[in-house]
Amino acid sequence: MSNDSSSRIVAELREWIATAPPGAKLPSTRALVAQHGASPVTVQKALRTLTSQGVVESRPGVGTFVRAVRVARPNDYGWQTAALGAPQHRIRQLSTALRTAPNDAMALHAGYPDRELLPERLVRAAFARAARSEAAVSRPPAAGLPELQAWFVTELGTATPVDVAPPAPSDAVIVPGIQSGLSTAFRALVGAGRPLLVESPTYWGAILAAAQTGVQLVPVPSGIRGPDPDELARAFQRTGARAFYAQPNFANPTGAQWSPALGEEVLEVVRRHGAFLIEDDSAHDFGIDTDPAPLATRDGSGHVVYLRSLTKSVSPAVRIAGIIARGPARERILVDAHAESMYISGVLQAVALDVVTQPAWRTHLRNLHHQLAARRDLLVAALREHVPDAHLEAVPQGGLNLWVRLPDATDLPRLVRDCEAAGVIIAPGDEWFPAEPTGPHLRINYAGPNPGAFPDGARIIGEALAKQAQ
Numbered sequence: 212m213s214n215d216s217s218s219r220i221v222a223e224l225r226e227w228i229a230t231a232p233p234g235a236k237l238p239s240t241r242a243l244v245a246q247h248g249a250s251p252v253t254v255q256k257a258l259r260t261l262t263s264q265g266v267v268e269s270r271p272g273v274g275t276f277v278r279a280v281r282v283a284r285p286n287d288y289g290w291q292t293a294a295l296g297a298p299q300h301r302i303r304q305l306s307t308a309l310r311t312a313p314n315d316a317m318a319l320h321a322g323y324p325d326r327e328l329l330p331e332r333l334v335r336a337a338f339a340r341a342a343r344s345e346a347a348v349s350r351p352p353a354a355g356l357p358e359l360q361a362w363f364v365t366e367l368g369t370a371t372p373v374d375v376a377p378p379a380p381s382d383a384v385i386v387p388g389i390q391s392g393l394s395t396a397f398r399a400l401v402g403a404g405r406p407l408l409v410e411s412p413t414y415w416g417a418i419l420a421a422a423q424t425g426v427q428l429v430p431v432p433s434g435i436r437g438p439d440p441d442e443l444a445r446a447f448q449r450t451g452a453r454a455f456y457a458q459p460n461f462a463n464p465t466g467a468q469w470s471p472a473l474g475e476e477v478l479e480v481v482r483r484h485g486a487f488l489i490e491d492d493s494a495h496d497f498g499i500d501t502d503p504a505p506l507a508t509r510d511g512s513g514h515v516v517y518l519r520s521l522t523k524s525v526s527p528a529v530r531i532a533g534i535i536a537r538g539p540a541r542e543r544i545l546v547d548a549h550a551e552s553m554y555i556s557g558v559l560q561a562v563a564l565d566v567v568t569q570p571a572w573r574t575h576l577r578n579l580h581h582q583l584a585a586r587r588d589l590l591v592a593a594l595r596e597h598v599p600d601a602h603l604e605a606v607p608q609g610g611l612n613l614w615v616r617l618p619d620a621t622d623l624p625r626l627v628r629d630c631e632a633a634g635v636i637i638a639p640g641d642e643w644f645p646a647e648p649t650g651p652h653l654r655i656n657y658a659g660p661n662p663g664a665f666p667d668g669a670r671i672i673g674e675a676l677a678k679q680a681q
């Protein structure tokens with residue numbers, strides 16, 4: 212209500228300002244309160260908005276005045292072309308998964324769960340507590356709050372078999388999200404110009420982090436059942452790579468969960484080649500029909516470097532992840548993370564820890580799994596009904612996405628454009644391929660807003676696809 216009135220006052224004052232000379236004094240707050248029938252708080256908010264937009268300036272004790280409008284001259288940045296030269300690694304434009312959708316569009320492209328799937332009450336209470344705590348005014352240790360390090364490690368440790376030594380709290384390094392952790396891991400464990408094996412398709416952000424860090428990606432075919440260990444072994448042999456980035460549980464985009472036998476085989480190949488498995492467990496909290504089974508629980512000798520995030524399951528505003536690594540690798544990771552950001556806001560760490568240690572967190576996760584199951588099944592049914600030509604190799608047992616293969620002749624960019632024109636935003640699968648895509652795919656997220664509209668969204672995709680066959 213007060214937001215709306217404040218926007219209305221802003222709009223009306225902007226009209227007044229448009230015809231007022233520079234330096235003109237705005238009516239007093241009291242006069243504006245009377246004129247607009249709004250509270251002083253709402254009027255002050257409108258004035259702050261106008262100040263931040265640069266159209267007025269406030270002189271304390273004197274009043275608020277119209278600022279002189281500067282005539283915008285086009286700048287010539289041509290000199291920068293010579294100064295910067297050609298980029299060493301072309302980093303793609305903002306990924307589709309990060310696009311902000313217009314309010315009236317149906318967002319099937321996003322990578323983050325909708326607000327109704329977040330533990331909002333727990334998060335708000337945790338922020339209120341953190342604001343009153345030491346965390347609000349102190350610098351945490353470089354590796355992270357010890358209690359949060361211990362939490363990440365305990366989560367892994369409780370699933371670790373008795374014959375494997377569990378990690379110690381000091382093996383965890385807190386980072387501001389897995390995305391940042393990937394750049395750190397790639398720099399610290401691989402290095403610019405050196406090869407890194409990755410599944411294909413794989414998470415677009417890993418492709419981005421490799422481009423940023425100058426690591427050379429070597430794609431290994433993967434799919435709903437994970438990679439072929441023989442293919443992986445050949446890639447290690449051929450390239451001399453010493454690391455493999457993979458998502459054994461509910462992979463983005465395929466939703467794949469590796470069988471325990473495949474996990475063992477991959478670990479064996481990794482060990483044989485004296486290599487690291489960089490295990491991205493970002494979907495750990497999104498198991499639907501099965502629980503995640505991190506490979507890190509089966510490794511006591513430092514081959515697996517494990518990344519787990521709370522950004523998606525706690526709140527996108529709490530960008531917190533943990534990297535668990537042992538031995539010198541852990542030191543390299545800590546040094547890189549330290550050079551990158553020195554330390555991570557203690558407030559965010561305290562909030563994350565507070566949320567995940569509340570008894571209500573477990574209840575939230577149980578409810579979340581039911582909601583994800585219902586959303587996934589609704590979208591699968593809608594696609595089967597309205598997009599019969601889309602091939603879903605398997606219904607994922609966890610994660611947030613469906614990965615569908617479209618007919619070979621599909622003009623993917625046109626499909627994405629046509630859907631968007633009809634109000635549905637979808638993500639073209641090409642962004643998940645480290646090399647040329649092996650076919651036209653879509654990654655469709657079932658955790659976004661308004662699941663009731665999934666059938667409509669599927670119908671629109673189906674119609675846009677059918678139009679191409681005509």
Ligand SMILES: Cc1ncc(COP(=O)(O)O)c(C=O)c1O
Nearest residue numbers: 322388389390414463493520522
């Ligand atoms: C597989 C995977 N890894 C990492 C991330 C990024 O995680 P964070 O938000 O913790 O940076 C994502 C986000 O989409 C993801 O899908």
